[in-house]
Amino acid sequence: MASNMADDFDEEFLTCAICMLNFRDPKILPCLHSFCRECLQEWATKQQPLECPTCREPVRLPHQGVDGLKTNFYVNNLLDFAAAKKGAEPGVPCQVCGGNVEGSKSWCADCATLLCEACTSVHRNLPCSKDHEVTTEETLKAEEAISRFNRKRHCDKHKKHELEFYCESCKALVCTACTVVDHRPGKDHNPVEIATVAQKRKAELQGLFQDIDPRLKEIQNAVKEVDRKMSLLVPSKEEATDQAKAYFRKLADLLQNREQEVLSQIDEQCRADGKALQTKKEAIEFELAGLTSAQTFCQQAVEHGSDVHVLEVGNQVQTRVETLLAKRLDLESDWSEFQFVENTVIVDVEKEVDNFGGVKTNVDVSKCKVSVKPAVQGFQCVAELTTMNQEGRPRVTNSKAVEASMKDPSGTDVRAQVQMKSEGLWEISYTPEVTGNHRLEVKVNSQQVPGSPFDVDVKGNPVLTIGHKGSGVGELNGPIGVAVDKDGNIAVVERRNKQVQVLDANTGQSLRSFPVGGENPVGIDVDSQGRFLVTSWGENCGLRRYSKDGKLLNTYQPDCMRSPHSLAVLKDGRMVVADGIQQSCLLLQPDGSLIREIGKVQLQQPLYVSVDESRDVVFVTDKRAHKVVAFDLDGNRKFDFGRQGDKDGEFQEPRGVTTDPAGNIIVGNSGDGRVQVFGSDGTFKQKVGPVKGGFASGVALTTDGYIAVACWKGHCVELYRYM
Template identity: 75%
Template structure:
């Protein structure tokens, strides 16, 4: 629940304690979610967890380039710690920390020296020219009710140590001193230094407005939590009432109904458990949002009411972004739970023929509003359909698992086993593994009633699930497809050797979206950078690496002296590139402008073909078509793995070309020599063969956004998509 925000003097040790080490903060750093932790604690946490998550709210954190050091410092907490120490030191009986005596009389605190001084030492301290700029707070200020609000040690410029931070350069969004406004931030078209107080006041007004918006949202969420708690407390009453009514009914049926009686009790208990679980999940989800908003409110109010101008300017944008994100986030605050009860479905006179229908649990599910979504199904793989159970208000709602019945038949009428599992409130996953291709029938019932559309037709396909293109030079046709890449939208870009063009296809339906001609005699590798631009290599005459816009406009051509015979390549998220040079028999790690960083693999590679990057581990995988090997190097150039499978069919590498690393760390390799696409573990251990492609020659490969492997089939002049996991 929300409570009145305490003054600085009322903060206890818990507020000043790091949630990781449970000690007072040491150099507290602020995460984007506005939670603070010791710098050392965060650095240790970051070494154990990738990606980094906030220890409190579990939100993923993207650290700046400087790592934890680049996070904002929570100067407000630092000031509070200093203030608490100074205030405690000013209590009677505490000796001066300079002369180590004089426990009587008033005392002052020097923020620069972090020392408590008696009156005599304070006078001496003020006389030294070296200490004339030190911040000294007297005992009256320390003990005053508004003492903390006046306890703001001056902040000095990192570059000009003697000068305070008195200006804010709006162009650079940086705190600067007087000297900076003359040297690095001179007023003009590139810099606009403004006095701190002016900018800070504007920022505070913005934050005050956000604070006003937070309060009604907090009340709304709190009310929802209370409503869910009330419904949770009513579960036992609903169970008791339903059980009593069921007991009275089944006692009349005697021995004949004992079995059905136990089934009904089981349904009641399960309904209570399911509802309780769903409501508990709902409560936790709402409380999670409440915690995040309350935390942001606390931090925002700290900044507005007690933060210095410097602190407000340092964290204001961050606070504003966090609060605005929370305020605009769409929340589902409705629990949608209705009390269940036992109902009599059959009169006693119909006992013998209606035993199985005696009794039941009536829930809020409206079968007419339930929906089933059938996902693409592939022979031999676990496949899924999703059932959404809804109430009369057309909102997802939970029910007990016995109320959901499924049945699947293959084309011959044989039953295909299905499993039903509730994934979240109102969402059910129906899993099955078809053994044959063709149209299957999936029957779905809720409370013994067919869901609209049941039985559903599920068209089970084999591998490949989609074939794109055929030989030719027209739109949608391919001639010598060698490299393939997938963009963020799931479209498949193919570079054609003989048509000397790039053609982009829809990754779901396979129709051509666009084509554009490319320069260079022998195009080979292709990749898409983080901005959606397409990069293509070509070897031979007019060789190079070229970058094109999505529309096919040539943007850049890279022809560094180190690049002689470029083949496969890959681009990193930060814009760096790894290009294989077939003539130099090595990999070239290049900057985003094409200049070389280092050469990798020299002395190991004979005829490198394609490369794939595992950026999470900083490893690149290279196929060597001449050596029939796969090599792995780190970005520093160290060899970490190489393997070859020459004997037997399982895992044999025969002129390996395309290579890709999936999110689980599996290595997928395509053989141009026999067309096999195979999966290996991160340690090189062979797992299985996915397929042998049409035409028997697989070149480039890529992973689609929905989990398929797109394979360039050189001899068959097409792209094939395979399900592999």
């Protein structure tokens, strides 16, 4: 034991890891790391929640703070021993008289003072110190001295008394006086001599010490194994890199060889065709020369020959020309331009590139996970596979090792494609053509992953219809405005029930409702603090703010507001309100005061409004003009799109409008129930619907990216997938 303590007795063991100096009043954290009391106090003021500076273990201080932590008396003893041993060396003076530099020294554990021989003698004879524990220089130099060197502990309450007992009931060290006053033996206290309890505790700790050893060896072996694998990491990488390079060089060589073969074929074909065309050309030119010669002779005879000459050669010329004209000639070259043909198109090669080699790792199929995303008929849908190792960490594997197949309710195959998205993450994409339960089978290394085959419920569009006509919980009557709150729930304004009902966007379940003021509540939005703002037109028109629970907080009825319809709330609390009678949009301060009018004399009947703050653009639906008009927040007109009609990109009394993160503009039609999606510049992209009842009112985008539509005549809210 002495040798072990001697091994621990070095500067590093006696140094605080925070200040890097010898410990001063060392305190022990629950993780058994020690630090100076003052260092810990300063550390605690800088870091919350508190963590151990060495191992980052969370620390919960006692109610007394750092002072309530246990003191590391073992380290204190070592520091005392180090000081005493150093003081006993030649050249160190007595700490009492200041002399006797060369003489032997002793150490008083009670006074923590170094004494020369003369002072030691006096110290032992004084009544107040005759019982102090004094250690001689010979004892300090002995090998086992450190194990016997202990600073005496005194009671905090009775300063002159040593701690000699341990109250087992209170789990506290006490002195003799304490056993008479505060810890008198009885039913509430049981003071026992420290040596007795300490012996028992040492035996318990010895058992723990023995239990640590095999675990320690296990962890040490694990570290060695990790080191061994780390040593193999670079060679493994280099070997795999060399193999990959060789593989792709072979592929490149095959492509280059094939390229040369095709180029050679083109050259050979060009030479053969050139030779054939040259032969054809010569044959045609020969016939051309004969006919040209006969033509010239005939022309000269007609124009310059005498009558006698004409009669002499006329028959001969006639025979020659008739023979040439009657001759059947093959004037066609019977050649068409040759072209290079892509027997395997580039697109198909791109699809197969992922299969040109890969990385094989130790994937544990039993740990692999599949996440099936909501699926909608006619749209590309995805499921995500994560390939993992035995420790449950994502691992790359060869693309050939991952297989996916799908069947629709009739058992017909649905094409499923697999593509690696990142390390260990794979996307399985498919486009279902019918609704109903589909079966998705996923395999890794020819083994089914847990849960495979998976049931995939493919829904139609809309994917969810919430509510029906009524005034009860979950029922809707005249839903006209819709918004999505900070929790992702759908808040819908019911004009006829004069209330706001909050619905779960996933299940459609009604979560709560609250009444709203005004004769005709219509528009709704949510501010940055999650509060609801609702507009109403008609008698007692205005704008009202409600808490998350539906408590009325504020009512705004500025003079500039005559018939507020829809509104949009900006992040800074400003509001844009569409006012049909004012024929403009009102930009308001958070307190409801007017900043400016937007679109005055440029709008005929503005009803719904949405703000894309990323682009500083306000989109307004103009019911009477059958179009959407875009302004900036300064009121400058940017552009507009749409006209009356039932074709794509045309409107029948547009109502709700919103934008998505990609900048697309989504607009609902009240005239025919279509919901159309436009690009950021107003270019038509697609449509969904028509909605139930054929009257699309307010629209909003859910956190999952679905379009939520308030169906005025259908008395419901419908959720649509798009894009």
